[in-house]
Amino acid sequence: METMRALIKGKPGTGLELASLPVPDIGPMDVLIRISRTAICGTDLHIWKWDPWAQKTIPIPMTVGHEYCGYVEKTGSGVTDLNPGDYVSGEGHLVCGRCRNCLAGRRHLCPNTVGVGVNRPGAFADFLVLPYRNVYKLDPAIPENLAATFDPLGNAIHTALSWDLVAEDVLITGAGPIGCMAASVCRFAGARHVVITDPNPFRLDLAKRLGATRTVDINKECLGTVKDELGMKEGFDIALEMSGHPLGLSDILEHTAHGARVSLLGIFPDKLEIDFEKVIFKGLILKGIYGREMFETWYKMSSMVRAGLDPSAVITHEFDALDFEKAFETMLSGKSGKVILNWS
Ligand SMILES: [Zn+2]
Ligand SMILES: [Zn+2]
Numbered sequence: 550m551e552t553m554r555a556l557i558k559g560k561p562g563t564g565l566e567l568a569s570l571p572v573p574d575i576g577p578m579d580v581l582i583r584i585s586r587t588a589i590c591g592t593d594l595h596i597w598k599w600d601p602w603a604q605k606t607i608p609i610p611m612t613v614g615h616e617y618c619g620y621v622e623k624t625g626s627g628v629t630d631l632n633p634g635d636y637v638s639g640e641g642h643l644v645c646g647r648c649r650n651c652l653a654g655r656r657h658l659c660p661n662t663v664g665v666g667v668n669r670p671g672a673f674a675d676f677l678v679l680p681y682r683n684v685y686k687l688d689p690a691i692p693e694n695l696a697a698t699f700d701p702l703g704n705a706i707h708t709a710l711s712w713d714l715v716a717e718d719v720l721i722t723g724a725g726p727i728g729c730m731a732a733s734v735c736r737f738a739g740a741r742h743v744v745i746t747d748p749n750p751f752r753l754d755l756a757k758r759l760g761a762t763r764t765v766d767i768n769k770e771c772l773g774t775v776k777d778e779l780g781m782k783e784g785f786d787i788a789l790e791m792s793g794h795p796l797g798l799s800d801i802l803e804h805t806a807h808g809a810r811v812s813l814l815g816i817f818p819d820k821l822e823i824d825f826e827k828v829i830f831k832g833l834i835l836k837g838i839y840g841r842e843m844f845e846t847w848y849k850m851s852s853m854v855r856a857g858l859d860p861s862a863v864i865t866h867e868f869d870a871l872d873f874e875k876a877f878e879t880m881l882s883g884k885s886g887k888v889i890l891n892w893s
Contacts, residue, residue: 554892555612555674556873558596561604565597565613565673565873573670573678577627580684582637582677584892586697587870588616589880591725592667597877606667614673615641615666618687618696619892628681638699640683640847641665642840656843657707673870675892685847691854694889695861698730699850701887702860703841705730706850708812711836712787715739720772720785721761722800723792723815724752726863726887729759731789733860736760737853740787742779746772746800747792751884758862767796772804784809791815795822802827814838863887 551572556565575581596603596613607613621635631637644651644659651659665671665679687696695702705727709719719740721728724747735743737760745761747753753764765775776784784806790797793815801811802824811833828835841847867889868876879885 553675554870555670556614556870557610557612558599558603558607559610561609562599563597565877567871567873568610570612570674572676575623575625575678577625578681579625579678580621580628580631580637580681581623582617582619582639582672582679582684583622584617584619584672584675584677586618586693587614587672587890587892588697588701588864589614589876589888589890590616590701593673594877594880597881608668611666612670612672612674613666614671615664616697616700617672617677618693618699619677621684622676624681631681631684631686636687636689636696637684638687638696639665639677639679639685640841640843641700642843643669643680643683644843657840657846662840673873673890685844688851688855691851692861694864694867695854697889698726698860698864698887699847700841701727702730703846703850704814704838705734705860706853707841707846708789708791708814708838709734710738710846710849711812711838712810714787716741717786718742718779718781719744720788720801720804721745721756722788722790722797723747723794724749724756724761724764725791727814728752728789728791729756729761729863729886730860731791732756732761733759733858733863734853735787735789736762737858742781744772744775744779744785746797749883752886755863755865755886759860767800772800776804783807786810788812789814793817798823802831802833805831805833807831808833810834810836812836812838864889867891
């Protein structure tokens, strides 16, 4: 039996282990992908730490990871439009195909979504099985490390491009990797001021390199002063909540203009108090964002990268897959952007 390396959560508790698993079989409509590069996500950190969310969500043993690129190794008998050697990534959300939203083409709104590396075996392995509908063929000109981050870059693009950004003033709360990538997307899409907040100086520096026009250390500065400094009269036109912290949302409610449009990507703690008076009297429009639009976001992402969008500065580290412990420590240190694991 042929075996492969896989990074799994094998038992409750902190950490992951490198296991040797059989190379999985594929069904007639599946594709076997040989993984080349993967990126570590916040989700993987939750699983690493085995926090309450991970405990209630992840069945063990589970191969983790959902951000990757690789090459088609083998296709099922029913797959006609993909071939061995094709350079691919894939949508990590598997949808049911039968609910109202799926049938209407709004697959990102499927209520029956199954997640790669969360509910079914993931990409931190030499091989991944994926239904062919989820496989996304990549332009060979896109570097592997950048392609491995297309899942979170897609989050950033879905969140940012939900609104018309041309000449608008944008507030991004949270300079994690997705917030930093969103800054580059907003600039590329024509925003005027792109202001990003965070308490972590390393991440604010990263955001600056990715195109944020003004970074704000929320422990040291107040957004009201920054608005005055920038000559903004009415507040931010667009806000992207990417911190998952209640203060990120309260800053948005406080500092947006009337009629502002707000995307919410960060995941908040269970019980969150929100000042609905501000939402109502300011006439704010709130939109929850989950995943990527299938596959409009992927199309936009590829086209924007080919047209010059370059968020690759978000990638700060690369490790051999065998050095996964160092890679996770780097992620946990808070002094990193995206961290790549090399499987090839
Ligand atoms: Zn992710
Ligand atoms: Zn569905």
